Amino acid sequence: MTAETQQPSHKKRSGRRVGPTNSHDLILDTARAEFSEHGFEGTTMRAIAQAATVDAALIHHFFLSKEGLFIAAVQEAFTVADLVAVVSEGSRERAGERLARAFLTHWEDPEIQPRLESLIRSARSFEGASAALCDFLGAEVLQPVTVALGHGKPELRASLVGTQLLGLAYMRFVLRAEPLASMTAEELVRCVAGTCQNYLTERL
Numbered sequence: 001m002t003a004e005t006q007q008p009s010h011k012k013r014s015g016r017r018v019g020p021t022n023s024h025d026l027i028l029d030t031a032r033a034e035f036s037e038h039g040f041e042g043t044t045m046r047a048i049a050q051a052a053t054v055d056a057a058l059i060h061h062f063f064l065s066k067e068g069l070f071i072a073a074v075q076e077a078f079t080v081a082d083l084v085a086v087v088s089e090g091s092r093e094r095a096g097e098r099l100a101r102a103f104l105t106h107w108e109d110p111e112i113q114p115r116l117e118s119l120i121r122s123a124r125s126f127e128g129a130s131a132a133l134c135d136f137l138g139a140e141v142l143q144p145v146t147v148a149l150g151h152g153k154p155e156l157r158a159s160l161v162g163t164q165l166l167g168l169a170y171m172r173f174v175l176r177a178e179p180l181a182s183m184t185a186e187e188l189v190r191c192v193a194g195t196c197q198n199y200l201t202e203r204l
Helices: 018-038 045-052 055-061 064-080 083-088 093-108 114-123 128-151 154-174 185-201
Strands: none
Touching: 018 045, 018 055, 018 114, 045 055, 045 093, 055 064, 064 093, 064 114, 064 128, 083 093, 083 128, 093 114, 093 128, 093 154, 093 185, 114 128, 114 154, 128 154, 128 185, 154 185
């Protein structure tokens, strides 16, 4: 038996799937922290690359621009797990209540709330960011809900609900306008559930 055949046979893993995925997620995590701490204008692609210990060219490869990276970074704050199931399962007359509670519960999470506040503030720093957030919230997050509920005009319904929720988040977590800032999540749910219900199920 030769020395070559005595060596254990290990098939080297290419890592082509794992590496890019890990780098992508690392960049996003780093970007969220940088945007939250420094805002959009105060954050640079170079700073994100240095903090994530990756080449800046890799960030451009994944996200094209700082604006693209920002929009990708904020999605976590607006993506509620299992939202379609949470809202559509159960009495249709309480769908708006379940929707409002799902978002407020998500936003009250100690890890999500500061990110939400800082990222909404940052969104006002470049043209088109607020519209991009509304588009993402409506088309990607809420439209699957309105389609599942099946009351017609899902795109319009999702856009209306998204505007309502984004406005609530801005007033409560960014401006901290009273009495909204001091109300409990359940109190707010009771206040906005009817409006959400109308947008989700009533005739438009």
